[in-house]
Amino acid sequence: MNDTHHVSEQNTIYNTRKEVTQIFQVNFFAMCLLKTFPWDLLERELQSSKTSDVILEILEKTCLNAVCRENPPSLKYRRRFLTELIKRHETLEAEPLDALYEALGEVMCAQEVDTCYKTYLLPSGDAVSLEENVAHISEGTTGLVTWDAALYLAEWALENSHIFKNKTVLELGSGVGLTGIVVYRSLSPTKYIFSDCHPTVLQRLRVNVTNCITNCNSMLVCVEQLDWQNVTDEQLQRIHADTIIAADVVYDPDIISGLVKLLARFFSYKFQESHPDVYIVSTVRNPKTYDCFKTELEKAGLKHDIIKDAVPQVFAYNRVSTLEMIKIHA
Numbered sequence: 299m300n301d302t303h304h305v306s307e308q309n310t311i312y313n314t315r316k317e318v319t320q321i322f323q324v325n326f327f328a329m330c331l332l333k334t335f336p337w338d339l340l341e342r343e344l345q346s347s348k349t350s351d352v353i354l355e356i357l358e359k360t361c362l363n364a365v366c367r368e369n370p371p372s373l374k375y376r377r378r379f380l381t382e383l384i385k386r387h388e389t390l391e392a393e394p395l396d397a398l399y400e401a402l403g404e405v406m407c408a409q410e411v412d413t414c415y416k417t418y419l420l421p422s423g424d425a426v427s428l429e430e431n432v433a434h435i436s437e438g439t440t441g442l443v444t445w446d447a448a449l450y451l452a453e454w455a456l457e458n459s460h461i462f463k464n465k466t467v468l469e470l471g472s473g474v475g476l477t478g479i480v481v482y483r484s485l486s487p488t489k490y491i492f493s494d495c496h497p498t499v500l501q502r503l504r505v506n507v508t509n510c511i512t513n514c515n516s517m518l519v520c521v522e523q524l525d526w527q528n529v530t531d532e533q534l535q536r537i538h539a540d541t542i543i544a545a546d547v548v549y550d551p552d553i554i555s556g557l558v559k560l561l562a563r564f565f566s567y568k569f570q571e572s573h574p575d576v577y578i579v580s581t582v583r584n585p586k587t588y589d590c591f592k593t594e595l596e597k598a599g600l601k602h603d604i605i606k607d608a609v610p611q612v613f614a615y616n617r618v619s620t621l622e623m624i625k626i627h628a
Contacts, residue, residue, distance in 0.1 A: 315352050318343055323359040327417035327425075328614040329371045332382055344390050353387050353395060361401045369415035369427035376405045416444060418476065418613050420484060421456065428474050428506050444476045447546040447579045449613045450621050452480040454579070457609055459485045461541055461575055468539035468574075469493060470524070470557070471547040475506040482511060482519060489517070491537055493524035526556035534567060542576045548591045549583065555594060562598040565628040576626040577605070581619050588622075595626065602626050 318339045325335050343352045360366060361376060370376065380402040387395060410432075417427040430443045455462060455477070462485040469478045472492040482490045492507060494500050504521050508514055524533070542564065547557060565573050582588045595602055605623040 314339070315343055315347075315355065318352065319355045319359050322356045323363070324419060324614045326360040326379060327365060327371065327419075329375050329414070329416050330614050331616070332378060334616065335382075337382075337386060340386055341389065344386070348390070350387060350390065350392050350395055353383060354397065356383065357395075357397055357401060361405075362397070365417055365425060365427065369417055369429075371416070372414035372432045373405050373408055373410045374432070375414070377402070380405065418449075418480075420480065421612060422484070424483065426476065426479050426483070426510055428476060428479075428510070429502060430474050431502075444474055445546045445581065446615055446617070446619055447581045447621060448473060448477045449615050450609065450617070450623070451543060451545040451577075451579045452477045453612045454577075454605075454607065454609045454623065455481050455543075456484060456612060457607065461577075462487045464488050465540040466538060467491065467541045467543065468537055470526075470542065470544040470560075472503055472521075473499060473546075475503050475510070477543065477545055479507065479510045487541075490519050491522055491539065492520070493522040495523060495525045526553070526560045529560055529563070531567070534563060539564070539574050542574050543578070545579045546581055547578065548580045548588060551587050551590055554587070554591050558591070558594040558598050558600070561595075561626060562600060565600065573628055577623060578626065579621060579623045581621055583620075600626055600628060 318336060321336050322340075340352065340356075344350075361380060366376075371379075380398065384398055384402065387398065412432055413429055414432050415427050416430055417425050419425055428444060462481050465487050466489045467478075467481060467487045468491045470493055472478055472494050475492060478490055478492045481487060492503055494503060500521060500523055507519060507521055511519055522533075522537075542561075548554060561576060564576070580588060580591075592602065602624040605625055607623075611617060
């Protein structure tokens with residue numbers, strides 16, 4: 299009886315520890331805010347086990363992990379993470395862990411760079427590591443980081459594979475490429491066309507696509523420079539998209555007109571037997587700007603439906619922000 303109880307207790311501790319270390323790993327590689335980590339669960343585990351084992355497991359799954367060696371989060375982030383981990387370990391009143399201080403010493407001596415990596419785990423267990431800029435806005439663009447709307451769009455796509463499977467997909471404003479890489483690797487489109495217009499964003503996008511998609515065949519995957527104001531009829535005909543998607547492209551009143559005119563052209567040209575499916579996800583930061591977008595759609599003779607599907611969260615990010623997804627049609 300006592301032995302059975304002891305085994306059950308050990309299994310509970312093991313499951314909790316495994317859960318805690320997994321959450322820490324996922325959050326760490328996605329560079330989530332430190333306050334969103336389950337520090338309370340870690341403290342409970344430390345008090346329950348009275349050993350430093352869980353701290354070492356977290357260290358091995360994060361800063362000492364092979365993924366971190368190859369595609370590391372920013373130095374500043376790793377410094378803060380290790381400092382917080384040391385602080386939590388000190389509450390145990392145990393002997394200092396050399397591995398923790400060695401890891402901190404290594405990042406304290408390293409020189410900060412402008413780029414870092416965020417790594418997201420797919421449901422299959424595969425990892426997608428993206429090179430991004432440390433700053434949210436740099437070189438006059440916001441396109442060098444992954445935004446929440448792109449993560450949400452990728453999650454929605456995983457739940458709606460029929461919209462992408464065996465289809466030619468065009469993504470507008472691809473940024474660093476998270477959504478498209480997830481769609482291409484998981485949902486078997488016939489062809490996927492990443493697009494953007496900023497030269498630096500396109501350069502970063504090409505690097506991420508090459509690194510994240512093995513045997514990248516230009517007939518199946520391509521990165522296009524697409525200036526919404528100056529897209530030619532030949533470009534539209536060549537793209538010939540069945541599905542068009544975009545995330546976080548409605549943030550600046552100055553670009554709304556060009557976006558809407560481009561969408562209207564996709565619905566007006568006769569080179570396709572049927573209209574494409576068009577889906578846009580937006581983080582509504584400024585309601586006036588977003589309302590302006592919807593007004594411009596109406597003026598162009600385009601209608602929209604709000605998509606309210608329940609979408610399971612796959613990636614580590616804060617979904618508190620106001621996200622809205624619409625389907626646009628003629």
